[in-house]
Amino acid sequence: MxxxxxxxxxxxxxxxxxxxxxxxxxxxxxxxxxxxxxxxxxxxxxxxxxxxxxxxxxxxxxxxxxxxxxxxxxxxxxxxxxxxxxxxxxxxxxxxxxxxxxxxxxxxxxxxxxxxxxxxxxxxxxxxxxxxxxxxxxxxxFGRPPKTATTAAVGQTAAAAATLPLTDADRIARRWYDHISNTETGSHKRQDLTVRTTSPARWTGTITAPAGSSVTVTAETISSLFKRDPSWIKLKHGAHAGERHITVNLVAPAELDPTTLTGAWRKWVSKPGGLMAGTKLENVQDDPNTGGQVALVVAGEDLDRLPHPDRNALAGALRTTPILISYEPRQNPREAVIRKMTHNPLQKGAAFPGLHVLKPNKNGYIQIGPGVSGFPARIQLHDPALGSQHVLVAGVTGSGKGGTLQLIALAHHVNGSAIIYADPKGSSNPAITKMAAHPGLGIDDAMGSLRIWYHGLMHRVEQSARDQMKNFQPSPERPWAPLIFDEASQLLGESAEHRKEAKFIIKAGASLGRSMGMPIILANQIMQLDQLGGEAAIRDNIFYGGSLILLRSDSQQKTLIDLPENFAGCNPADIPPAWSGDREMVYDPNTPPDDPERTFGLAFAASPGGHAEMMRMWILEDAAPYIDTNNITHPADWPFWDDRHELAARSVLPSDEDSDDQDGGSSVLFSGIDLTPKKPASADDKILRALEDVSDPLGIDVIYKDKNEIAKLAGVQGSTFDNALSRLVKADKIHRQTENGKEVRGYYGLGPAPDDTDA
Known part of the structure; x- marks a missing residue:
């Protein structure tokens, strides 16, 4: 040689x-x-x-x-x-x-x-x-010459090798010359190599062919020489056909190592015919929160948008379990975030940190727990432009639905809302009962809560139309008034006794409640339309127009429901009932059983426009210590509040001639704000009726009555009575008694004040 x-x-x-x-x-x-x-x-x-x-x-x-x-x-x-x-x-x-x-x-x-x-x-x-x-x-x-060479020229001489210690670059160049570029015995004569960089993981260089020739060295030839898999060797075109850049990986590169997210994605997920063929990963990063990796999934040039993978199928393709996979679509339909975990940080849970997380920011968002990404999971209680926001909570028994409602109710309580609570089962959440201005427990009383809330909604609709009020702003006199409606199918389901009336009320609230400061927080085990009154308006306004919290559900949920776009790829049926529970194949009496740990509170949650991700509710066994029972907010602007128990027993449905069997009068409901159901007598009506009953039948004399006596006759008390008196005086429907030009304190008569100029 x-x-x-x-x-x-x-x-x-x-x-x-x-x-x-x-x-x-x-x-x-x-x-x-x-x-x-x-x-x-x-x-x-x-x-x-x-x-x-x-x-x-x-x-x-x-x-x-x-x-x-x-x-x-x-x-x-x-x-x-x-x-x-x-x-x-x-x-x-x-x-x-x-x-x-x-x-x-x-x-x-x-x-x-x-x-x-x-x-x-x-x-x-x-x-x-x-x-x-x-x-x-x-x-x-022009400076001092370097102490060591950074590259090795082809043909390291025997004389130089004898006087200087050989570097890794020298050995690579020597071996290349001996077997590939040697002018007499090489497999690709005069196709010389210049080594550029070396490291324990890889080395790089440039192959140069003689003038007028192209580089013909192949990855297979290099693989045979350096004993590395051909897929570990990358050849890229240089400035011209006679030049190629080479990278030889000495260990498996990330994209070829199936133990990494990049390698698993390339080998099993994005391969031709794979679950997400034609996609690629970008910006791959270590995720210290989960011990795994996180990356951006991007659609390839042949795809217009990313497909929405089934989470079980995606977990199988990545050779892991659904509980260790997080897939979050982005607003850009060509992008999503994939997270492959070694451990799920939500398993240990997070204790409720205090009331500060339930104080809304300037845009009305509160924190309901940690997300798997490490970011807090949030829902929107109210929007500065759109008003209060509905919330739908879905999950089977034992999934954490009651704890979720308790958190949302506590958020409304500490922010001064007047809570109307309807619990057809009657014992689902004692803590919410303590926070509510009116709790309705059991089928009939829960229906009563819906009726009371409906009367409040109608009052605010009429008041807003009369006073041309826009952009509801809460105040102590006119607070947020949410309806928390648990086990909704008990009143809205196909066989529910009060379905027609409950559907009528919830449909009105779903459409009108947000702008009146009266959101609906609706909870149910399943989300199918037939369990929500069969009304698309309820589904569209609550399910698609508000915050959505999906706890564990049965496998039929995903196939029967079109989830909002920001929940694409999130199947609540993929949430297992326990974090672990697979037992050994062979029973060993000496090994204690591994008791399953429940996934209580694990959910997918987001508000409209937000990214839905796996999260877990704050762990709060009982909200009672945080409830201020001395400051339970009541809807002070509802004039009928003192008569609420009477109203709760009276149906609000229109008469049969004004409605059809299918929509319960909803066609009348949405023809304008003057809704058909007869309204009960307001405090104003009762005061006027009381004064009419004691008035002079001939209408000659004005009969004056003390305000305390009027209150007893009208059956109206407290601030409701005082406010009604003020409104009636201002409207000239009643007047204060005067003698010798001075007002007699506390005495009122029917009609406008008499004109003394005629006397």
Whole structure:
């Protein structure tokens, strides 16, 4: 076997000296050229022509390899061919201007830049730019020479190897020369390798073919030489066909290691025919919150949008379990976030941190628990522009539905809402009962809560129309008044006794309640339309228009319901009942059983426009310690509040002639704000009726009554009575008694005040 000829030794400063000469040649020529006589100028022109031809051939890789190898500094000439070629051109310009035009020509070239803007100035500027780029390209050679070489040239000589310790780059280059580029025995003769970088994980380099030839070395050839899998070797095109860049991974790269998210995605998920074929991962990062990795899923060029994968299928493709997978669609339909965990941080749960998390921010959002991403999971209680926000909570028994309602109710309580609570089962959540202005427990009383809440809604609708009130703003006199409706199918289901009336009320509230400060928090085990009154308006306004919290449900949920777009890929049926529970295949009496740990409170949650992700509710066994029983808010603006128990027993459905059997009068409901159901007597009506009953039958005299007596006759008390009196006086429906021009305190009569001017 032959080896490359040994390079001639040279001083350490040789490369620096050549760099200085190359940089200074144009300037020196420009200064000397005007002083050359005719013979000297001719000789200089001949010498320059030969040098220019040599540098041009060198720049175009047209010099024979043997010639370069025999030159004393052939490797430097070849390595610096670009700056040397530029220096040759600028030197030729200086020589030509100095010898042909003399001092004026040299001055125009070298000092013309001072005359900008002008044609000579522009030419001078271009010349100086070209002159300046040469030392910039050679800047690494003007300082002290490096102690060690960063690359290994092809053909490391035996003499050099004997005097210097071999580096990894040397060994790679030596092996490459022996088996691939050797001019006599190599498999791809003269296809030389320059090693650029080396590390324990990989090395990189550049393969260069002889002038006029293309690189033909294959990954298989390199694989055989360096004993690495061909898929670990990457070849990329260089600046031309005779150049290719090579990366040889010494360990399996991430995209080929199925234990990494990138490798598993490429091998099983995005492969042709795979679950998400044609997709790729970007911005892969370690996720310290889960011990795994998180990445951005991006649709490939042949896909218009990402498909929505089934979570079980995605977990299977990634060779893990659904509880260790998080997939979050983004608003961009071509992007999603995938999270593959080694442990789910939600398993340990998070204790309720305090009431501060239930105080809404300026946009009405509260925190209901931690998300698997580490970000807090939030829902919106109210929107500054749209008003209060509905919430739908769905989950089977034992999934944490009661605890979720308790948190939402506590949020409303601490923020001054007047809670109307309907619990057809009667014992679902004692803590909410303590917070409610009116709790209705059991089928009939729960229906009564819906009726009371409906009367409040109608009062606010009429008041808003009368006073042209917009953008509901809560106050102590007019607070938020949410309806918390648990086990909704007990009143809205197909066989429910009160279905028609309950549907009528919830449909009205779903459409009108948000702008009146009266949201619906509706909870049920399943979300099918037939269990929500069969009304699309209820589904659209609550299910799609509000916050959605999906706890564990049965497997039929996903197939029967179209989830909102931001819940794509989230199937509540994929939430298992326990974090673990698979038992050993063979019973061992010496091994204690692994009791399953329930996934209580685990859910997918989001408000409209937000990203739905796996989260877990704050762990709060009992909200009672946080309830201020001395400050239970009541709807002070509802004039009928003192008669609520009577109203709770009376149906609000319109008469049969004003409604059809299907919609319970809903066509009348939405024809305008003057809704058909007869309203019970208000406090104003009762006061007027009481004064009419004691008035003079002939209408001659005005009978005045003390306000306390009027209150007893009307059956209205407290602030409701006082407010009604004020409204009636202002409307001239009643007046205060006066004697001798002075008002008699506390006495009122029917009708407007008499006109004393006629007397």
């Amino acid at each position: 032959t080896t490359p000829a040994a390079a001639q030794p040279r001083a350490a400063s040789a490369e620096r000296t050549i760099a200085v000469i190359t940089s200074a040649a144009p300037l020196a020529t420009g200064i000397i050229a005007p002083f050359l006589d005719g013979g000297a100028a001719f000789t200089a022109a001949i010498a320059y022509g030969g040098a220019a031809g040599f540098m041009t051939a060198n720049y175009m890789n047209r010099l024979p390899a043997g010639l370069i190898g025999n030159l004393p500094a052939g490797d430097i000439v070849q390595a610096h061919k670009s700056p040397m070629f530029i220096s040759t051109l600028t030197t030729g310009m200086a020589l030509g201007m100095g010898t042909l035009l003399g001092s004026d020509g040299a001055d125009a070239l070298m000092a013309g830049i001072l005359g900008l803007p002008s044609i000579p100035g522009i030419v001078s500027l271009g010349w100086w730019a070209a002159v300046g780029i040469v030392p910039w390209k050679l800047r690494n050679f």
